[in-house]
Amino acid sequence: MKRRSVLVTTLVLGMALTAVALGQTAPVKASKSNVPHAAAKQKKEKAHRTDASMQECIQQKIAMTSRLKNEPISVAVENGTARFTGTVRNAGSKGGVVSIARSCGTRQVTNDITVEAMKKPAPKAKTGAPHK
Helix, strand or coil: HHHHHHHHHHHHHHHHHHHHHHCCCCCCCCCCCCCCCHHHHHHHHHHHCCCCHHHHHHHHHHHCCCCCCCCCEEEEEECCCEEEEEEEHHHHHHHHHHHHHHHCCEEEEEEEEEEECCCCCCCCCCCCCCCC
């Protein structure tokens, strides 16, 4: 019984000290000077991009992407809509250009890229004597 009362007292005292410690810290108020506005600034910059700057952005990102830089992909941006043409080796590369276009501020994407058909391996030549 004595152990239980010591345990309860310790628990209550610990909670009280925690409450006092938390009560002494002043909440940080958000002010215009300490709130980062990077995301809002980025959105604003994207909204005012020209077709030419969006097209250049897309071309640069394609050139820096290892899976896409050697693919014959063309892009044209008109009225905020990016249109892709060309041929790629896999569907992932085709889908990747959409993400790139969006990150450069385009409003719409028309993806006319075709995916190469997978080449089937040539049938193995039969060797040896025919079965009887």
